[in-house]
Amino acid sequence: MATTIIIARSSSDKPERASLEQELAELCVARGLDVLLVPDLYHIAENSEIWEELARLRDRALVFSWMYPRPAECVLRRHRIGDNGLQTFDLASYEAAQEALEAPHLSLAASDGSQTPGGALKELQEPISPRWYPVVDRSRCTDCQHCLQFCIFGVYELDDAGRVVATNPDNCKPGCPACARVCPNSAIMFPLFTDDDAICGAPGKLVTLDAPARRMYYVRTGKRCPECGQEGEATPAGSQGGKVCPECGRQLPGRLEAPDEPRESNALDEIDALIDELDDIAGGGQ
Numbered sequence: 001m002a003t004t005i006i007i008a009r010s011s012s013d014k015p016e017r018a019s020l021e022q023e024l025a026e027l028c029v030a031r032g033l034d035v036l037l038v039p040d041l042y043h044i045a046e047n048s049e050i051w052e053e054l055a056r057l058r059d060r061a062l063v064f065s066w067m068y069p070r071p072a073e074c075v076l077r078r079h080r081i082g083d084n085g086l087q088t089f090d091l092a093s094y095e096a097a098q099e100a101l102e103a104p105h106l107s108l109a110a111s112d113g114s115q116t117p118g119g120a121l122k123e124l125q126e127p128i129s130p131r132w133y134p135v136v137d138r139s140r141c142t143d144c145q146h147c148l149q150f151c152i153f154g155v156y157e158l159d160d161a162g163r164v165v166a167t168n169p170d171n172c173k174p175g176c177p178a179c180a181r182v183c184p185n186s187a188i189m190f191p192l193f194t195d196d197d198a199i200c201g202a203p204g205k206l207v208t209l210d211a212p213a214r215r216m217y218y219v220r221t222g223k224r225c226p227e228c229g230q231e232g233e234a235t236p237a238g239s240q241g242g243k244v245c246p247e248c249g250r251q252l253p254g255r256l257e258a259p260d261e262p263r264e265s266n267a268l269d270e271i272d273a274l275i276d277e278l279d280d281i282a283g284g285g286q
Protein backbone atom coordinates (compact mmCIF):
# COMPACT_ATOMS: atom_id res chain seq x y z
CA MET A 1 0.00 0.00 0.00
CA ALA A 2 1.26 3.47 -0.85
CA THR A 3 2.10 5.93 1.88
CA THR A 4 1.26 9.60 2.18
CA ILE A 5 3.23 11.79 4.54
CA ILE A 6 1.02 14.37 6.23
CA ILE A 7 2.80 17.27 7.86
CA ALA A 8 0.63 19.45 10.08
CA ARG A 9 1.98 22.94 10.33
CA SER A 10 2.41 24.63 13.68
CA SER A 11 0.06 27.52 14.37
CA SER A 12 2.79 29.20 16.40
CA ASP A 13 4.93 31.84 14.74
CA LYS A 14 8.20 30.11 15.59
CA PRO A 15 10.28 30.28 12.40
CA GLU A 16 12.30 27.17 13.32
CA ARG A 17 9.11 25.12 13.23
CA ALA A 18 8.17 26.36 9.76
CA SER A 19 11.71 25.58 8.55
CA LEU A 20 11.60 22.05 9.89
CA GLU A 21 8.19 21.40 8.31
CA GLN A 22 9.33 22.71 4.94
CA GLU A 23 12.64 20.88 5.01
CA LEU A 24 11.00 17.59 5.95
CA ALA A 25 8.44 18.01 3.17
CA GLU A 26 11.14 18.61 0.57
CA LEU A 27 13.28 15.72 1.76
CA CYS A 28 10.29 13.36 1.62
CA VAL A 29 9.39 14.46 -1.90
CA ALA A 30 12.99 13.99 -3.01
CA ARG A 31 12.78 10.47 -1.66
CA GLY A 32 9.71 9.73 -3.75
CA LEU A 33 7.08 10.16 -1.06
CA ASP A 34 3.82 12.03 -1.54
CA VAL A 35 3.45 14.82 0.99
CA LEU A 36 0.37 16.69 2.13
CA LEU A 37 0.82 19.85 4.18
CA VAL A 38 -2.15 20.78 6.36
CA PRO A 39 -2.82 23.42 9.04
CA ASP A 40 -2.33 22.74 12.75
CA LEU A 41 -4.36 19.58 13.36
CA TYR A 42 -5.75 20.65 16.72
CA HIS A 43 -7.08 23.93 15.38
CA ILE A 44 -8.69 22.79 12.13
CA ALA A 45 -12.37 23.71 12.47
CA GLU A 46 -14.83 20.96 13.31
CA ASN A 47 -16.70 21.31 10.01
CA SER A 48 -13.65 21.91 7.82
CA GLU A 49 -13.52 20.23 4.41
CA ILE A 50 -9.91 19.35 5.19
CA TRP A 51 -11.15 16.50 7.41
CA GLU A 52 -13.21 15.10 4.54
CA GLU A 53 -10.30 15.36 2.17
CA LEU A 54 -8.02 13.52 4.59
CA ALA A 55 -10.67 10.85 5.20
CA ARG A 56 -10.79 10.19 1.46
CA LEU A 57 -7.10 9.22 1.39
CA ARG A 58 -6.65 5.64 0.32
CA ASP A 59 -3.01 5.48 1.43
CA ARG A 60 -1.43 4.60 4.71
CA ALA A 61 -0.80 7.89 6.51
CA LEU A 62 2.30 8.84 8.44
CA VAL A 63 1.40 12.05 10.22
CA PHE A 64 3.84 14.55 11.70
CA SER A 65 2.42 17.23 13.95
CA TRP A 66 3.42 19.34 16.92
CA MET A 67 1.43 17.22 19.35
CA TYR A 68 2.27 14.06 21.21
CA PRO A 69 1.45 11.02 19.05
CA ARG A 70 -1.56 9.82 21.10
CA PRO A 71 -3.65 13.03 21.00
CA ALA A 72 -2.71 13.52 17.34
CA GLU A 73 -3.99 10.04 16.49
CA CYS A 74 -7.18 10.60 18.52
CA VAL A 75 -7.89 13.91 16.76
CA LEU A 76 -7.53 12.15 13.41
CA ARG A 77 -9.56 9.07 14.38
CA ARG A 78 -12.37 11.32 15.61
CA HIS A 79 -12.66 12.51 12.03
CA ARG A 80 -12.53 8.93 10.66
CA ILE A 81 -9.02 9.33 9.30
CA GLY A 82 -6.54 6.47 9.27
CA ASP A 83 -8.59 3.40 8.38
CA ASN A 84 -5.87 2.33 5.93
CA GLY A 85 -3.12 2.58 8.50
CA LEU A 86 -2.04 5.49 10.61
CA GLN A 87 1.06 6.39 12.56
CA THR A 88 1.59 9.70 14.25
CA PHE A 89 4.85 11.40 15.21
CA ASP A 90 5.72 14.43 17.28
CA LEU A 91 7.84 16.88 15.29
CA ALA A 92 9.08 18.36 18.54
CA SER A 93 11.01 15.15 19.17
CA TYR A 94 13.33 15.74 16.20
CA GLU A 95 16.28 18.08 16.20
CA ALA A 96 16.29 18.30 12.42
CA ALA A 97 14.25 17.17 9.42
CA GLN A 98 16.94 14.71 8.40
CA GLU A 99 16.51 12.94 11.73
CA ALA A 100 12.80 12.42 11.09
CA LEU A 101 13.54 11.23 7.57
CA GLU A 102 16.01 8.65 8.78
CA ALA A 103 13.55 7.17 11.25
CA PRO A 104 12.73 3.55 10.35
CA HIS A 105 9.10 4.18 9.43
CA LEU A 106 10.06 6.63 6.67
CA SER A 107 12.82 4.42 5.34
CA LEU A 108 10.26 1.64 5.00
CA ALA A 109 7.76 3.92 3.30
CA ALA A 110 10.32 4.98 0.72
CA SER A 111 11.54 1.50 -0.04
CA ASP A 112 8.30 -0.45 -0.34
CA GLY A 113 8.35 -0.01 -4.12
CA SER A 114 4.91 1.57 -4.29
CA GLN A 115 5.99 5.18 -4.51
CA THR A 116 6.52 7.10 -7.74
CA PRO A 117 10.10 8.21 -8.55
CA GLY A 118 9.37 11.76 -7.49
CA GLY A 119 6.85 12.42 -4.76
CA ALA A 120 4.12 15.03 -5.08
CA LEU A 121 3.74 17.96 -2.72
CA LYS A 122 0.30 19.38 -2.02
CA GLU A 123 -0.91 21.82 0.60
CA LEU A 124 -4.41 22.22 2.02
CA GLN A 125 -4.88 25.68 3.45
CA GLU A 126 -7.59 27.54 5.27
CA PRO A 127 -7.72 30.27 7.92
CA ILE A 128 -7.23 28.90 11.41
CA SER A 129 -8.75 30.21 14.64
CA PRO A 130 -7.39 28.99 17.96
CA ARG A 131 -9.46 26.22 19.57
CA TRP A 132 -9.53 24.58 23.01
CA TYR A 133 -11.33 21.29 23.54
CA PRO A 134 -10.90 17.85 25.06
CA VAL A 135 -9.45 15.05 22.95
CA VAL A 136 -10.90 11.70 24.01
CA ASP A 137 -8.89 8.53 23.60
CA ARG A 138 -11.57 6.02 22.61
CA SER A 139 -9.18 3.13 23.27
CA ARG A 140 -9.21 4.06 26.97
CA CYS A 141 -12.74 5.38 27.38
CA THR A 142 -15.20 3.04 29.08
CA ASP A 143 -18.19 5.38 28.58
CA CYS A 144 -18.55 5.72 32.33
CA GLN A 145 -20.08 9.20 31.75
CA HIS A 146 -18.16 10.88 34.56
CA CYS A 147 -16.98 13.62 32.20
CA LEU A 148 -20.47 14.08 30.80
CA GLN A 149 -21.97 14.46 34.28
CA PHE A 150 -19.17 16.72 35.41
CA CYS A 151 -19.06 19.24 32.55
CA ILE A 152 -21.67 21.96 32.94
CA PHE A 153 -21.08 23.38 29.47
CA GLY A 154 -22.65 20.60 27.41
CA VAL A 155 -19.44 19.55 25.70
CA TYR A 156 -20.22 15.84 26.02
CA GLU A 157 -23.29 13.88 24.95
CA LEU A 158 -24.21 10.26 24.42
CA ASP A 159 -24.46 9.02 20.86
CA ASP A 160 -27.10 6.52 19.70
CA ALA A 161 -24.90 3.63 20.80
CA GLY A 162 -24.51 5.03 24.32
CA ARG A 163 -20.94 6.17 23.77
CA VAL A 164 -19.70 9.40 25.29
CA VAL A 165 -18.77 11.83 22.55
CA ALA A 166 -17.53 15.43 22.70
CA THR A 167 -20.29 16.62 20.37
CA ASN A 168 -19.89 20.30 21.21
CA PRO A 169 -16.13 20.62 21.64
CA ASP A 170 -16.08 24.36 21.12
CA ASN A 171 -18.32 24.85 24.18
CA CYS A 172 -15.24 24.00 26.24
CA LYS A 173 -13.82 26.90 28.23
CA PRO A 174 -10.33 27.92 27.10
CA GLY A 175 -7.76 26.98 29.70
CA CYS A 176 -10.06 24.58 31.56
CA PRO A 177 -8.70 21.02 31.67
CA ALA A 178 -10.95 19.98 34.59
CA CYS A 179 -12.62 16.90 33.15
CA ALA A 180 -9.22 15.41 32.31
CA ARG A 181 -8.67 15.16 36.07
CA VAL A 182 -12.05 13.53 36.61
CA CYS A 183 -11.72 10.77 34.03
CA PRO A 184 -10.76 7.57 35.86
CA ASN A 185 -9.03 6.16 32.77
CA SER A 186 -6.78 9.04 31.70
CA ALA A 187 -8.75 9.09 28.46
CA ILE A 188 -9.11 12.87 28.17
CA MET A 189 -6.29 15.03 26.87
CA PHE A 190 -5.78 18.72 26.28
CA PRO A 191 -2.76 18.86 23.95
CA LEU A 192 -2.12 22.54 24.67
CA PHE A 193 -2.11 22.20 28.47
CA THR A 194 1.64 22.33 28.85
CA ASP A 195 1.50 22.62 32.67
CA ASP A 196 0.87 18.89 32.89
CA ASP A 197 2.50 16.41 30.52
CA ALA A 198 -0.04 13.71 31.33
CA ILE A 199 -2.96 15.95 30.39
CA CYS A 200 -1.04 16.88 27.22
CA GLY A 201 -1.03 13.18 26.31
CA ALA A 202 2.67 12.45 26.84
CA PRO A 203 3.57 8.77 26.36
CA GLY A 204 3.46 6.64 29.49
CA LYS A 205 1.92 9.29 31.76
CA LEU A 206 -1.32 8.97 33.69
CA VAL A 207 -3.30 11.97 34.87
CA THR A 208 -3.40 12.58 38.61
CA LEU A 209 -7.05 12.59 39.61
CA ASP A 210 -8.49 15.65 41.30
CA ALA A 211 -10.21 14.37 44.46
CA PRO A 212 -12.63 17.32 44.94
CA ALA A 213 -13.64 17.12 41.29
CA ARG A 214 -14.22 13.38 41.60
CA ARG A 215 -16.37 13.95 44.70
CA MET A 216 -18.39 16.61 42.95
CA TYR A 217 -19.38 13.99 40.40
CA TYR A 218 -20.99 11.88 43.17
CA VAL A 219 -22.59 14.91 44.83
CA ARG A 220 -24.20 15.82 41.52
CA THR A 221 -25.29 12.39 40.40
CA GLY A 222 -25.75 10.35 43.58
CA LYS A 223 -24.16 7.47 41.66
CA ARG A 224 -22.90 4.36 43.40
CA CYS A 225 -19.30 4.62 44.49
CA PRO A 226 -17.14 1.69 43.36
CA GLU A 227 -14.89 2.11 46.42
CA CYS A 228 -17.36 2.19 49.35
CA GLY A 229 -20.49 0.90 47.61
CA GLN A 230 -22.70 3.77 48.81
CA GLU A 231 -25.11 5.54 46.53
CA GLY A 232 -27.69 8.29 46.69
CA GLU A 233 -27.30 11.73 48.12
CA ALA A 234 -23.81 12.37 49.37
CA THR A 235 -23.65 13.03 53.10
CA PRO A 236 -21.85 16.14 54.29
CA ALA A 237 -18.46 14.59 53.96
CA GLY A 238 -16.37 15.07 57.06
CA SER A 239 -18.88 17.40 58.68
CA GLN A 240 -19.77 14.80 61.29
CA GLY A 241 -16.20 13.77 61.94
CA GLY A 242 -14.78 10.36 61.22
CA LYS A 243 -13.64 8.83 58.01
CA VAL A 244 -14.93 9.64 54.58
CA CYS A 245 -14.57 7.64 51.42
CA PRO A 246 -11.57 9.00 49.50
CA GLU A 247 -13.33 8.39 46.19
CA CYS A 248 -16.85 9.82 46.68
CA GLY A 249 -16.42 11.81 49.91
CA ARG A 250 -19.41 10.14 51.57
CA GLN A 251 -19.29 9.47 55.28
CA LEU A 252 -18.13 5.91 55.86
CA PRO A 253 -20.60 3.80 57.91
CA GLY A 254 -19.71 2.88 61.46
CA ARG A 255 -17.99 6.13 62.27
CA LEU A 256 -21.00 8.38 62.70
CA GLU A 257 -20.91 7.86 66.43
CA ALA A 258 -17.64 9.68 66.74
CA PRO A 259 -18.71 13.31 66.34
CA ASP A 260 -15.80 14.70 68.30
CA GLU A 261 -13.16 13.29 66.00
CA PRO A 262 -11.42 15.98 64.01
CA ARG A 263 -12.64 16.35 60.48
CA GLU A 264 -10.65 14.10 58.24
CA SER A 265 -11.60 15.84 55.05
CA ASN A 266 -12.73 19.25 53.99
CA ALA A 267 -14.23 17.70 50.88
CA LEU A 268 -17.37 19.82 50.81
CA ASP A 269 -15.40 23.03 51.13
CA GLU A 270 -13.24 21.88 48.26
CA ILE A 271 -16.31 21.04 46.19
CA ASP A 272 -17.85 24.42 46.94
CA ALA A 273 -14.65 26.10 45.82
CA LEU A 274 -14.63 24.05 42.65
CA ILE A 275 -18.24 24.92 41.85
CA ASP A 276 -17.44 28.60 42.43
CA GLU A 277 -14.48 28.28 40.10
CA LEU A 278 -16.59 26.71 37.35
CA ASP A 279 -19.29 29.35 37.85
CA ASP A 280 -16.64 32.03 37.47
CA ILE A 281 -15.49 30.46 34.22
CA ALA A 282 -19.09 30.25 32.99
CA GLY A 283 -19.82 33.84 34.06
CA GLY A 284 -16.64 35.12 32.43
CA GLY A 285 -17.71 33.84 29.05
CA GLN A 286 -15.28 33.16 26.22
Ligand code: SF4
Pocket residue numbers: 136140141142143144145146147148164182183184185186187188
Ligand atom coordinates in the same frame (compact mmCIF):
# COMPACT_ATOMS: atom_id res chain seq x y z
S1 SF4 B 1 -14.74 10.06 32.12
FE1 SF4 B 1 -13.22 9.18 30.74
S2 SF4 B 1 -13.72 7.00 30.59
FE2 SF4 B 1 -15.52 8.05 31.44
S3 SF4 B 1 -16.76 8.54 29.66
FE3 SF4 B 1 -15.49 10.33 30.02
S4 SF4 B 1 -13.68 10.00 28.74
FE4 SF4 B 1 -14.73 8.04 28.88
Ligand code: SF4
Pocket residue numbers: 134150151152153155156171172173176177178179180
Ligand atom coordinates in the same frame (compact mmCIF):
# COMPACT_ATOMS: atom_id res chain seq x y z
S1 SF4 C 1 -12.51 21.17 30.40
FE1 SF4 C 1 -14.20 22.01 31.57
S2 SF4 C 1 -15.53 23.01 30.05
FE2 SF4 C 1 -14.10 21.71 28.92
S3 SF4 C 1 -15.17 19.81 28.57
FE3 SF4 C 1 -14.00 19.56 30.47
S4 SF4 C 1 -15.32 20.18 32.15
FE4 SF4 C 1 -16.26 20.90 30.23
